[in-house]
Amino acid sequence: MHEIRLFKKTGEEKEREYTQCLICAHKCRIKEGKSGVCRTIANKGGKLYSINYGILVAQGVDPIEKKPLFHFLPGTFSYSIASPGCNFRCLGCQNADISQSYRDEGYESHLEYFKDLERVPPEDVVKSALRSNCKSIAYTYTDPAVFFDYSLDVMELAHKNGIKNVFVTNGYYTEESVGATKGLLDAANIDIKFFNDSNYRKICGGRLEPVLEAVKMFYKNGVHLEITTLLIDEYNNNPEEIRAIADFIASVDANIPWHISRFFPLYKMQDGRVTQEKSLTAAANIGKDAGLKYIYVGNIRLDGYEDTVCPSCRSLLVKREGYNILENNIIEGGKCKFCGYKIYGAF
Ligand code: SF4
Structure with missing residues (x-):
């Protein structure tokens, strides 16, 4: 196990000491021998450790457009990595096999499983990125919060070798973790999934406010941002909610590209329906009315909706x-x- 950077010993709860993880906005208070919501951070002897450090369940070369990032080194490739686990439990997760397999068991069983797996040193990721002529490394597929310390170690080496760093994330970060990425993180695509705290809680197991705060903090740190909203009919396609998301983005910077993505029924949302074309184009028009300059519609081929216009x-x-x-x-x-x-x- 690898000791993490961001934790503090906070005191006692029910007469037992706990240590608080500061990586994501759950800010889990973890007792000795237990793990946090993501099941990837565990308390041993009052210190917190990453149990999946260097365990990679995905490594591959993707076009940067797949992240999606349309305004960051377009036409280049991004070396994309992920470790298992997630701090959210989105019912419609498209990577549930690697993000959610963790949730129901204690971390000890995973430690046992990882025992026989290779832990990839950060320098190997950078070497692979250089070999594949990638201009960036993307921390993606699962949320980088669950391999945060590993990401920071890779990011430092990447910069030393002239490679940029990119997060694809649910944006559930703290002041401390956003601060830790300052100067290392170059770009991020952050999901704003709903503008409705109740749906964030029910469908993702998170809250809205920390995501909005993280968007503002990353932007203030000079990180190139793009936002994605997965549009799900009857969940978040009402005009008021769409307008609220667009207004929020515009309040940070109307130049931030907004990707509106089509939903397909997956994982525990098999009852949802494929987003209708008219919902996607209506959302794009609402974004335009809110003053956003760059709006893209993805996961569907709609002529002109993926193009950048001056x-x-x-x-x-x-x-x-x-x-x-x-x-x-x-x-x-x-x-x-x-x-x-x-x-x-x-x-
Ligand atoms: S990363 Fe988030 S979910 Fe995991 S232990 Fe830390 S605060 Fe909890």
């Missing part, structure tokens, strides 16, 4: 088809080739 002269800048870039009119310095308008992002 907010100033309305010329087509980037024509996309799925993860492929068919045309790119953003020139050096990240400017529109036709009118010189500066486009949000890193190009």
